[in-house]
Amino acid sequence: MVTRVVPGRNTDAAPAVDVPPGDRNPGMGVEDRVEALTRQILATVARVLASEAGRGLVTQLAGESGTLDDREQWLVALQRLIMTAIGTVALETERGYRGARARCTCGRTGRYVRDDPKRYVTLVGEVEIRRAEYWCPACGAWRPLDAQWDLPEGHFTRNVVRLAAMVGSALPFSRAAEVLQELGGIGMSPSQVRIVCERVGEAIGEDQAATTEQALQGAVVPPEPPEVLVIGMDGAHLNTREEGWRETKVGVAARYEWREGERGWELRPVAAAYTALLGPPEPFGRMVYALAQQQGGRGRQCTLVLGDGAPWIWNQAAEHFPDAVQVLDYYHLAEHVFATARELFGEGDTTGRDWAETVLELLREEEIETALEYLKRTGEGTAKLREYIEANRRRMPYRWLRARGYPMGSGIVESACKQIVHMRHRQAGMRWCLKNAQRMLNLRCYIRSDSWDRFWATRPKVA
Numbered sequence: 020m021v022t023r024v025v026p027g028r029n030t031d032a033a034p035a036v037d038v039p040p041g042d043r044n045p046g047m048g049v050e051d052r053v054e055a056l057t058r059q060i061l062a063t064v065a066r067v068l069a070s071e072a073g074r075g076l077v078t079q080l081a082g083e084s085g086t087l088d089d090r091e092q093w094l095v096a097l098q099r100l101i102m103t104a105i106g107t108v109a110l111e112t113e114r115g116y117r118g119a120r121a122r123c124t125c126g127r128t129g130r131y132v133r134d135d136p137k138r139y140v141t142l143v144g145e146v147e148i149r150r151a152e153y154w155c156p157a158c159g160a161w162r163p164l165d166a167q168w169d170l171p172e173g174h175f176t177r178n179v180v181r182l183a184a185m186v187g188s189a190l191p192f193s194r195a196a197e198v199l200q201e202l203g204g205i206g207m208s209p210s211q212v213r214i215v216c217e218r219v220g221e222a223i224g225e226d227q228a229a230t231t232e233q234a235l236q237g238a239v240v241p242p243e244p245p246e247v248l249v250i251g252m253d254g255a256h257l258n259t260r261e262e263g264w265r266e267t268k269v270g271v272a273a274r275y276e277w278r279e280g281e282r283g284w285e286l287r288p289v290a291a292a293y294t295a296l297l298g299p300p301e302p303f304g305r306m307v308y309a310l311a312q313q314q315g316g317r318g319r320q321c322t323l324v325l326g327d328g329a330p331w332i333w334n335q336a337a338e339h340f341p342d343a344v345q346v347l348d349y350y351h352l353a354e355h356v357f358a359t360a361r362e363l364f365g366e367g368d369t370t371g372r373d374w375a376e377t378v379l380e381l382l383r384e385e386e387i388e389t390a391l392e393y394l395k396r397t398g399e400g401t402a403k404l405r406e407y408i409e410a411n412r413r414r415m416p417y418r419w420l421r422a423r424g425y426p427m428g429s430g431i432v433e434s435a436c437k438q439i440v441h442m443r444h445r446q447a448g449m450r451w452c453l454k455n456a457q458r459m460l461n462l463r464c465y466i467r468s469d470s471w472d473r474f475w476a477t478r479p480k481v482a
């Protein structure tokens with residue numbers, strides 16, 4: 020039995036207790052309050068178990084029929100009944116009552132008017148919170164508890180919003196709503212999930228702009244640099260309503276450290292942070308700079324910038340990471356070589372595959388002249404590839420990288436594009452308006468970075 024929680028209506032909630040104006044537990048010490056709440060919680064559990072719904076579930080659990088699956092469902096239902104009731108009782112300990120008269124923030128005196136109850140969808144179910152309401156002749160109605168408890172403006176708590184944004188960033192909104200209901204008993208419509216994602220994505224954009232500005236002004240103290248800092252930049256395309264296919268720039272900064280693995284010591288990514296922008300290279304470059312600062316700013320041994328051949332990447336690399344080693348991402352290089360092989364020899368041809376392997380082998384060994392010669396001998400069809408290699412020849416220190424165990428295009432850039440853009444934005448037939456596409460990018464980047472917890476610790480106004 021899973022009851023859907025509808026804002027403003029809840030059949031599971033414990034009946035409201037009438038609390039007269041005045042402190043609920045006036046003058047009680049902490050220990051007395053703990054004692055009192057403990058007794059209330061125990062009494063609440065007893066009351067839920069004695070209620071019709073609770074009794075029914077316990078009867079089923081005590082009975083002989085029913086599989087483990089059934090019992091699990093009954094337990095979840097019972098858990099939700101109990102938690103919602105306990106939540107209501109536990110959140111009644113305070114209502115922000117300051118006496119019959121209280122001072123408003125404007126300095127004037129306001130008078131107590133009434134208790135204003137409001138329902139909130141929380142992680143433990145829907146609960147009602149009673150807030151003492153005052154009237155100030157200058158400012159109107161105000162409720163001290165709103166500020167004291169940092170209560171959300173809407174009906175969903177910040178924790179619920181955080182969870183919904185996380186699920187909504189991974190799944191289409193209608194699926195996300197189903198998962199939230201199934202997993203947490205949280206009643207949210209698909210359009211509510213969408214609105215939540217948009218608000219959180221917007222707030223992350225603001226947070227990102229602020230942290231980028233701080234990093235550019237040198238106000239960020241970077242953490243201890245990693246052994247090797249790898250910075251990757253790439254472009255991915257997504258379909259927008261306004262302008263059709265548009266390039267999203269995706270950046271990653273990854274900390275690499277030596278770790279002992281099955282094949283001995285290996286340099287491995289131990290942490291990574293992402294950023295993405297549907298926009299021009301310059302602001303994106305600044306965002307990547309800030310991202311790199313958050314990951315140590317540089318590597319103790321070396322800093323690498325990986326990218327495909329796009330000139331804007333190397334311009335930004337030169338601007339923000341002048342001391343870094345620029346590396347043409349091997350993954351992208353191989354893609355180009357194999358694409359040329361298909362053009363020359365046809366799809367799935369083994370001659371083509373052997374040819375591509377020979378070219379790549381030469382390039383991995385830094386035999387660039389030999390590789391260019393070989394391509395020239397192959398014929399005119401290799402002109403574009405030769406141009407690409409010529410343009411990037413000083414970015415192919417593959418032998419040097421391998422000798423030191425450094426990555427030469429581990430796919431970290433490619434997988435960033437997949438994780439940030441393709442998996443959510445490029446599902447069948449999906450078209451995004453530019454603004455919301457960017458908000459979703461922000462969301463997905465933060466969730467995959469260590470910025471997610473830091474962002475929520477700032478208590479953003481998103482609920």
Ligand SMILES: [Zn+2]
Nearest residue numbers: 123125155158
């Ligand atoms: Zn006032």
